[in-house]
Structure formats: structure tokens, C-alpha cells
Amino acid sequence: MATPxxxxxxxxxxxxxxxxxxxxxxxxxxxSDKHAAVMRAAEELGYRPNAIARSxxxxxxxxxxxxxxxxxxxxxxxxxxxxxxxxxxxxxxxIFASGHWRVEEEASALHGLMGRPVDGLIVLGGxxxxxxxxxxxxxxxxxxxxxxxxxxxxxxxxxxxxxxxYDCARHLLELGHRRIAYIAGPESHRDARExxxxxxxxxxDWNVEANPSLIVEGDFLEPSGLLAVEALxxxxxxxxxxxxxxxxxxxxxxxxxxxxxxxVPEDISLVGFDDLSGSAFTxxxxxxxxxxxxxxxxTAAEAILAALSGTPLPAxxxxxxxxxxxxxxxxxxxxxxxxPLDSRSAAPxxxxxxxxxxxxxxxxxxxxxxx
Amino acid sequence: MATPxxxxxxxxxxxxxxxxxxxxxxxxxxxSDKHAAVMRAAEELGYRPNAIARSxxxxxxxxxxxxxxxxxxxxxxxxxxxxxxxxxxxxxxxIFASGHWRVEEEASALHGLMGRPVDGLIVLGGxxxxxxxxxxxxxxxxxxxxxxxxxxxxxxxxxxxxxxxYDCARHLLELGHRRIAYIAGPESHRDARExxxxxxxxxxDWNVEANPSLIVEGDFLEPSGLLAVEALxxxxxxxxxxxxxxxxxxxxxxxxxxxxxxxVPEDISLVGFDDLSGSAFTxxxxxxxxxxxxxxxxTAAEAILAALSGTPLPAxxxxxxxxxxxxxxxxxxxxxxxxPLDSRSAAPxxxxxxxxxxxxxxxxxxxxxxx
DNA sequence: CTGAAAGCGCTTACAG
DNA sequence: CTGAAAGCGCTTACAG
Numbered sequence: 142m143a144t145p146x147x148x149x150x151x152x153x154x155x156x157x158x159x160x161x162x163x164x165x166x167x168x169x170x171x172x173s174d175k176h177a178a179v180m181r182a183a184e185e186l187g188y189r190p191n192a193i194a195r196s197x198x199x200x201x202x203x204x205x206x207x208x209x210x211x212x213x214x215x216x217x218x219x220x221x222x223x224x225x226x227x228x229x230x231x232x233x234x235x236i237f238a239s240g241h242w243r244v245e246e247e248a249s250a251l252h253g254l255m256g257r258p259v260d261g262l263i264v265l266g267g268x269x270x271x272x273x274x275x276x277x278x279x280x281x282x283x284x285x286x287x288x289x290x291x292x293x294x295x296x297x298x299x300x301x302x303x304x305x306x307y308d309c310a311r312h313l314l315e316l317g318h319r320r321i322a323y324i325a326g327p328e329s330h331r332d333a334r335e336x337x338x339x340x341x342x343x344x345x346d347w348n349v350e351a352n353p354s355l356i357v358e359g360d361f362l363e364p365s366g367l368l369a370v371e372a373l374x375x376x377x378x379x380x381x382x383x384x385x386x387x388x389x390x391x392x393x394x395x396x397x398x399x400x401x402x403x404x405v406p407e408d409i410s411l412v413g414f415d416d417l418s419g420s421a422f423t424x425x426x427x428x429x430x431x432x433x434x435x436x437x438x439x440t441a442a443e444a445i446l447a448a449l450s451g452t453p454l455p456a457x458x459x460x461x462x463x464x465x466x467x468x469x470x471x472x473x474x475x476x477x478x479x480x481p482l483d484s485r486s487a488a489p490x491x492x493x494x495x496x497x498x499x500x501x502x503x504x505x506x507x508x509x510x511x512x
Numbered sequence: 513m514a515t516p517x518x519x520x521x522x523x524x525x526x527x528x529x530x531x532x533x534x535x536x537x538x539x540x541x542x543x544s545d546k547h548a549a550v551m552r553a554a555e556e557l558g559y560r561p562n563a564i565a566r567s568x569x570x571x572x573x574x575x576x577x578x579x580x581x582x583x584x585x586x587x588x589x590x591x592x593x594x595x596x597x598x599x600x601x602x603x604x605x606x607i608f609a610s611g612h613w614r615v616e617e618e619a620s621a622l623h624g625l626m627g628r629p630v631d632g633l634i635v636l637g638g639x640x641x642x643x644x645x646x647x648x649x650x651x652x653x654x655x656x657x658x659x660x661x662x663x664x665x666x667x668x669x670x671x672x673x674x675x676x677x678y679d680c681a682r683h684l685l686e687l688g689h690r691r692i693a694y695i696a697g698p699e700s701h702r703d704a705r706e707x708x709x710x711x712x713x714x715x716x717d718w719n720v721e722a723n724p725s726l727i728v729e730g731d732f733l734e735p736s737g738l739l740a741v742e743a744l745x746x747x748x749x750x751x752x753x754x755x756x757x758x759x760x761x762x763x764x765x766x767x768x769x770x771x772x773x774x775x776v777p778e779d780i781s782l783v784g785f786d787d788l789s790g791s792a793f794t795x796x797x798x799x800x801x802x803x804x805x806x807x808x809x810x811t812a813a814e815a816i817l818a819a820l821s822g823t824p825l826p827a828x829x830x831x832x833x834x835x836x837x838x839x840x841x842x843x844x845x846x847x848x849x850x851x852p853l854d855s856r857s858a859a860p861x862x863x864x865x866x867x868x869x870x871x872x873x874x875x876x877x878x879x880x881x882x883x
Numbered sequence: 884c885t886g887a888a889a890g891c892g893c894t895t896a897c898a899g
Numbered sequence: 900c901t902g903a904a905a906g907c908g909c910t911t912a913c914a915g
Contacts, residue, residue: 144629146907146908146909147908147909147910148908148909156885156886157885157886157887158886158887158908158909158910159885159886159887159888159910159911160884160885160886162909162910162911163884163885163910163911165909166909166910166911168910168911169884169885169911170884171884171885172884172885175884175885189626189627189629190627190908190909191627191629191907191908191909192627192628192629192909193564193567193568193573193628193629193907193908193909194568194891194907194908194909194910195908195909195910196564196891196909197564197565197568197890197891197892197893197907197908197909197910198890198891198908198909198910198911199891199909199910199911200891200910202564204607211593212583212589212592212593212596213586213589213590213592213593213789214589215584215586215589215790218583218584218585218586218589219584221583221584222582222583222584222610225583225608225610234607234609234624234628235607235608236575236605236606236607237596237606237608238605239593239596253605255560256560256561256562256563257563257564257605258515258560258562258563258564363789363790363792363793367793392790392793393793395793395795396793396795396797399795399796418584418734419586419734419763419790421734422734422738422763422764422766422767423794423795424766424767424770424794424795425770426767517891517892517893518892518893518894519892519893527901527902528901528902528903529892529893529894529902529903530894530895530901530902530903530904531900531901531902533893533894533895534894534895534900534901536893537893537894537895539894539895540895540900540901541900542900542901543900543901546900546901561892561893562891562892562893563893564891564892564893565891565892565893565894565907566892566893566894567893567907568891568892568893568894568906568907568908568909569892569893569894569895569906569907570893570894570895570907571894571907
């Protein structure tokens, strides 16, 4: 026989389909002997409730749509993993659609999701207009991760990009760096703009003059980080540290530095943002701002489930955390200031006065021209 | 009004639901004026066919189940991306379930997928018994990526792991390496066993004695690569190259080497397997065996679609390709053999005779004890 | 606690 | 080419 239906089970158990249905949905009490009979029959026949029929009858698809940008992105991948985890144990499954950072593709992905239709929607970043998202939110519970939606602030899971970026810059500044190159994300990304802003704010607070020639825009992917470093050298920029708006660009920058024979962190310090799972295994391990991506995914799923069950969760802002690893170090000058008589060095450190007369005594920033 | 149904559209267009249905499914000719009327009505009402109802009526869920191990894995992620691409344009969507390398979890993931039910199944690796997979294949088109299923060889998309691994080892051997440490994948993985076999076969062909103390087993993840290198040093192993059964373990090994202050490739060469997207950006860029993961994903999706439309595709074996990047170099000895009078070196190279009397004149393998 | 019945929104023979 | 009707496999008021 083909796959057994509820009717087969009911018949085998000697009850009505209504009763059989009730034992599976648990929506009403069923006399224990009938309950047992149904279970036995189901077991014997190898019955599996058909989710599609169930969906049509109940009006719920048991599908949560997830609009992502790239399923293989190390950043979104972590969020996806969290969502999967957060949905575990519920009867809901996630169904993904990718926008690949293209507006039209994102629109059609969203369209496909809503047409299925899904019972809830999780939106990861992207460029879909706020109004469109608000319109979907009117039909179905919606949670956004990593982006803000006008009027739906309570359903947006976010981090403080400005503060996170500020803290990365501060770390570098405290290490003595003053000429810091910045590899920005695309101007069209709000996250990218906020991170740049945090960087600039820190500079201002430290009275370091902003230097436009030290800023290059990338696209959040590795190759652009490499290109950015090359552009920096090509224009003769001088810097002792590089700060990238995300880890992937930091990886690219790392390669650019390696190509020039520049050591990290001895010659130049490097900082990223995100703390992708690979960042603990780069050479050297990358100092970066940890974003709790996995946790955000879990929370997004839980929030959707909560909204679906009628008890919406309040959205909280997530905390970021600076992971100081090995890609950052004090400038030579700063190292000497901290321990001018450091006995570990064979030769005695130069006296502070000698340094003052020379702008870059032991810590010359690299420049493209000089290499 | 709530979301419009086919009936609303039919009514607005002045036709029967049958006719309206036909213009959307395209299963039969419809007079052009009625066709236009239906389209107009649908447009005006903002009609979207309900995929669930359509599924129930047609018996097809339009869902392709994908059993993966970890949605955020850089390896599986690429395959997933390929699958998504391969399904694009079709009316099918992928729905993922992860086994996390645990047999029971994999079983329940598979169970959930079949219960939805899905119209086709793509299985990425895993440990589900062949018989169970064969049973599913009887119900629904099934394609496996990266694993072989007894009796379903024609539906398995594979690479030649033995040959790929052999070629990696050959690369190292041709560079002059003889003491090669090997970080194996888990014994329970067929892929892992095959790669180890390829490695050993190459060694045998070069008359290099197999040395069990140079082999460590990892679990295909980064930390195990790091641990493996530490274990190697702890046992005092001597080697001039490390070959890992996959890139992720190679990343871990890279960090282990870095921790010891060992340079790659000057001191020790390193080879991976897979060519993950990050491998072109490690420091130094990793020499590895490219596996066409994305293409395999696309092909898997196309094969499922083909099977669904009644014209199954023949399964082909995929070609792997050695990507020689910068993590491998000739041994010092080999370098000198190739250009004994290399004028680029300031000091003249030592005469070959001097070398012959000393087993490790300039190219001492590292050992844990000596560091 | 339980059964008969309507209905979820479509598709698809069947008969014109 | 087109309509009326049955049916996909469930859930869920409704009436006992």
C-alpha cells in the first residue's frame, strides 16, 4: 500500500478520523484505550501525518521564511545555524531564500517566500525598503537581524555598530597607533556607515585628525580587503594599523600585507569586526569585535515562535565584545614608553628625549613608495 | 479582503475556477481573451497561488529536502549555494535539515524531511545506512553528494578521493619531502579513509617507509588540526611537511605551526584538501586539492529536477584539481639540487658531496623535543 | 469524550 | 476550449 493516511489509521484502530486526528494534534482529550489503539495502528502502518494536508486544513504552513543574502556566507551562516537551533523541537522548519545583495533578487526571494506562504519571516540584512517589510509584517510575524526597520524597532535584533567600531579604534589608539587605515564597508549599508562613524568618532576623541586618504571602501568580501591595502600603498599612504569594517575584508588585508612582506602585528596591527569562526585560526589570530551571530539567530527564531504563540518577546540589543587576539600590538614607541628600561631587550632602549626629536624613530609607518 | 483565492479571481474574470487554474498551471489551452481576463483579475486582486493547496491537490510539495551536516560549514555551505542556484528558475525550493554528524540527529532530520513530504532528496555526506537511503530512494528521487550508496552508484556525485590525496602527496614528494606528517579525518568517514589511502599509496610508490607516528587523526574541524600538530611535536615527531585531510584541519595546523614560530613554507610545507573559499586568503595562501563543491551542488539540483521530470541524468565523477599556492616549497636540499650554483644566493651553495655526508644539512625537520 | 460533516485552496480527470 | 465535480489528507467547529 502507498503511504498510509489518517483514515487508514482510524480504520485500523476502530475510531473516527476525528478522534485519530485528535491524538496526533493533542487538541482534545481522547479516552486512553482509543488513544493507545490509534498509536498502535499508526506504528504498525508506519503512519506519518502529511504536513501539507495539515497545513491546508489548519491554515499554517509550519514554515518560517528566512531571507538571507548568501547561504554560504560565513557571517550569515552562523545566524542560519542559530535559527535552525532555535526552531529545533518546534514543529516549524526554516526555508531559505537568498537575495545575493541584489535588490531585485531580494524582492523575488521575498515574493517566493510569501507566496508559499510562510507563517513567519526572518530577514537578515538586505536592502528591501522599510515600507515593504512593514507591509509583510502586517501579514505575518517578522523579525529582522542586523538591520533596523522604521516603525518596527521592537522587532529588530541589533548591535551597536557605532560603539563596537569605536571600541575597536580605541583599542588601537590605546596601543599608540595614530595613523590608522580604515577599510570601510559599502556606503549603501547602514552597518557600514555606522562603523565608519564609530571609527571617526574615536579618532576625534583622541584628537587625531581624520585623514581621508587613509580610508578605502570595500564590499565586505575578502578580495576587496586585499585591493584596499594595495590601493593604500599605491597612493603612498602611511599607517601603522589597519582596521577593517568586517573580518572578511580583514582577511583580504592580511594577505595584502603578507604580499608586501609586512609582519602582523610587529609592523602593522590589524583589526576586524564580526569574529567569524575562522578568525581564531588566522595567522596571527585576529583581534576583532565579536558579534553574537549564532545567539542572534537563536533569538530570532525564538521571537518568531513566541509571536506565533501570541506572546511576543521584547527585542533586546545584543552586546558586542572586543576579542583581543594576536593581530594587534603596541607601536614600538608605545612599548618603550611603557617599559623604557625593559631588560628583556639586549640593547638598552633609547632615551625618551632622543625619540622626541624624531617623529618615527623605530616605528615608521609603511608607505607604498618606500617599499 | 483577506488574501484572494483562485475562486475570487475566476469570479472577477467571469470564468470557472478550472479555467482560471489552467491559465496558472499552463496545463491546457485557454482562449486568449479569457486568459487575458484572468491575468488582469489576478493582477488587480494581487492574487498569489497558494502553494500548499496546490501541493495537496497535485501531490507535489515543490520542496526538495537537503540533508546536510551543518548549515554553516564552509564546505557544505558551498554545496548548498550550488543547490540553491541549480533550483533557481524551477518552482522548487530547497528545505534543509542538519544532522550535525550525529546518527540519531541525522535520522530525525531525514524523518522530518520525508514527513513533510519532499519531492526529492539530496543527501550531503553523513552516516545514514545505505539501506535506509535506498529505501527513501524508492519513494522519491535521491541524489547523494560526497558519499557512495551501495546499489545507487548512479545517483552519487563523487570525486576520486584516493587519487586526489595521492596527487597532494606526490606534490610534496616531488618537492623533496620525505618525512610528511598526515592529519587524517575520522576513521568512520569513508572520505577520510580514502584520502589516507591515497597518501599511503603515494608514499609506497616513492619507496618512503610509512611511519605510523607521523599520522594523527582529527575530526575535520580546525581545532583538531591544531591539536594534531601539538600531538606530533609532543611525541617528538620529525617532519618537513604536513598534509591535512581537509582545509579546515590545515588551518588549525597552520596555527599550531605559527605558535611554535615555524614558518610556512620555508620551514615546513602545508597542504590541505577541498579548497574552501577562505584558502586563497590564508597566510600564506594554502596549496590544496580543489573539490568543485559549488558545481556539485548545482549538478545535484539539476539531477533531481531531471529525475522529477522523468529524464534522469547520468551521474559523472567530478574532477579535482591541485591548487598550488604558497604553502608548499621545495626542501632546502631539493632547492639546491635544482640549482646548485644559484647565483641569487650571496654565498655559494655547499657542494653536493658535503650534503651527502650529512642527512639533514640545511633542512632539519622540526621535532617537538628540539624546540 | 467522540463522530459526521464541512472546508482549507487548489488540480484534474470527465464529459461536453 | 471549458465547466461541474470529485478529491488531495487533514483539522475543527458542531452536535451529541
